[in-house]
Amino acid sequence: MTAFDAIGLDADDTLWENESFFRLTEAEFCALLGDHADPQMIADRLDRTERANLARYGYGIKGFMLSMVQTAIELTDGRIEGHRIARILDLGQEMLAHPVTLLPGVEAALDALAGRRLILVTKGDLMDQERKIAASGLADRFDAVEILADKTPEAYARVLFSHGLRPEGFAMAGNSMRSDVIPVIELGGTGIFIPHGMTWAHEHADAPDSPRLHELTSMAALPDLLARLEA
Amino acid sequence: MTAFDAIGLDADDTLWENESFFRLTEAEFCALLGDHADPQMIADRLDRTERANLARYGYGIKGFMLSMVQTAIELTDGRIEGHRIARILDLGQEMLAHPVTLLPGVEAALDALAGRRLILVTKGDLMDQERKIAASGLADRFDAVEILADKTPEAYARVLFSHGLRPEGFAMAGNSMRSDVIPVIELGGTGIFIPHGMTWAHEHADAPDSPRLHELTSMAALPDLLARLEA
Structure with a gap:
């Protein structure tokens, strides 16, 4: 548990x-x-x-x-x-001006996750990421937003430290095995891989052999997975 | 005081x-x-x-x-x-590869400020700012680093909130009247203007009429100014 x-x-x-x-x-x-x-x-x-x-x-x-x-x-x-x-x-x-289109199931998943401490962790251009977060209408759903230059174990460690979090109490969900899953598992946290049909080859990596790795087909299944892991 | x-x-x-x-x-x-x-x-x-x-x-x-x-x-x-x-x-x-040259008096000023809670607040490209912070050798001098898309009052307010700081207890020092001084004074903090001979015209602005505005000719004078304001 x-x-x-x-x-x-x-x-x-x-x-x-x-x-x-x-x-x-x-x-x-x-x-x-x-x-x-x-x-x-x-x-x-x-x-x-x-x-x-x-x-x-x-x-x-x-x-x-x-x-x-x-x-x-x-x-x-x-x-x-x-x-x-x-x-x-x-x-x-x-x-840089493209509209922000939410993926299916995202809003319902965020509804179901309300009450949890949620941190948006992304990488890329600061200005563009901030624009998309604002345009998504989802900013209020998150307790914090972290825009990183790269999603390395060191960068995640800094984020956890600044929020007073232990890796064991942190789960990260995302579509990149390389950026969202592996570095967090490496730190001792939980990595939840939610593949997207279209992902830059640079973000691909072999799945680590870890009991703290989980895979979902959609964000919609995230609230249930978390509840199950905590049961 | x-x-x-x-x-x-x-x-x-x-x-x-x-x-x-x-x-x-x-x-x-x-x-x-x-x-x-x-x-x-x-x-x-x-x-x-x-x-x-x-x-x-x-x-x-x-x-x-x-x-x-x-x-x-x-x-x-x-x-x-x-x-x-x-x-x-x-x-x-x-x-993007240029060497980082510290301004005169910076290291001595940081020595004299040791023990204070120091936050580096900058704007620009994430990757480039992180490179310069690392290359400067000064990263360890700071309790936190905040790289912002723009230095607006809202952005400063988010920084202060995330660090549990009140504006009245925060002083910001920098060479841009527009980005370092005015927004912090607007929030109720102290702004310390340290002009640099060469500053992009975009960063110029009229000095606000505020008792919380101070001006120095160099970082070297910052520790004494802070001590004087706290006396």
């Missing part, structure tokens, strides 16, 4: 759609460069550039925009025209 | 150099576009673009890079060559 003092919830692709906007933008980016290379080759180059830039840019749309610009220049040996770069910037700005 | 429960310190251009890197990069950007317009006109256009993009990009180097790319395209009516855009990206990446 475990008693949870607080529940952490990921945001992108756990509470609302996110990766689908990246994939739609990527498809437009590939079409924009269609006379220079085939779409799969462009997508692969972009993915490599994104990963190489992660340590400098971190996660989020601004870094993605800069990586698209860089990829376009490299793929065309610098022959890309200014108006196409302008189109790339427009694509990014559209992403 | 005031008793301070915690002291907030700004980072960029309060603890270490920052704006000078932006101005050096801006000068290189103007030189790069030198055959299209004169430097002052380019700098003005870039400044306008930066301000217009603030609500979407927030503060920080990534947004600055995107604004430079956009300005270059607009100023050249899209005729900018790919290799010059690549050079703009390089300039930004150099900024």
Whole structure:
């Protein structure tokens, strides 16, 4: 039996759609460069550039925009025209304004979790994450919001420390095995994996062999799982 | 007499150099576009673009890079060559790797402030601010680090609430009248203005008429000022 003092919830692709906007933008980016290379080759180059830039840019749309610009220049040996770069910037700005669409079952799950201490734990651009939290209408459901540069065990440890929480009393739920589940289990907490059909390959990782790992098909099942673990 | 429960310190251009890197990069950007317009006109256009993009990009180097790319395209009516855009990206990446140079008197002031509850309060890109805090070697001097999307009264109120602080017991010191001083005085706290020779015009604002506003020429004078206010 475990008693949870607080529940952490990921945001992108756990509470609302996110990766689908990246994939739609990527498809437009590939079409924009269609006379220079085939779409799969462009997508692969972009993915490599994104990963190489992660340590400098971190996660989020601004870094993605800069990586698209860089990829376009490299793929065309610098022959890309200014108006196409302008189109790339427009694509990014559209992403930064996209509506926030809650995933099915999220609101009902949050209703059922009311009374628990809930912490939203996300990563990416500060301004963009704050915009989405406000636009989601869910801000009031959370006791705290933590926007991290990266979801490492150290970053989670800082969050737990600042809230006076022990890892054993903390469960984190999200769609990324790498960012939401593994680091929390590593600290001694509970990791609840709720896969989303569309997740950046960078977020994939092998499931750890731990009795504190649980998997759900949807946020809707989270309140029951927590109750069962506490029974 | 005031008793301070915690002291907030700004980072960029309060603890270490920052704006000078932006101005050096801006000068290189103007030189790069030198055959299209004169430097002052380019700098003005870039400044306008930066301000217009603030609500979407927030503060920080990534947004600055995107604004430079956009300005270059607009100023050249899209005729900018790919290799010059690549050079703009390089300039930004150099900024993201620049060394952290502490301002004079900062370390001695922090020594003298040891024992006080110190909170570093900064704004900008998460990843870049975390890099600079780590590189500064000053992380251990602070009880907490708060990286905000913007330094509004609401954002300061959230910080104070999360640390269980009353505004009357909080003093914030920094080089921006707009971001470090005014919002904290507005909440009922103490604002300590430590101007830096080089500050983005966007951060300028008229000094409020308040007995809780103080001005210093350097961080070195901060410990004495606090002691005097508490005497």
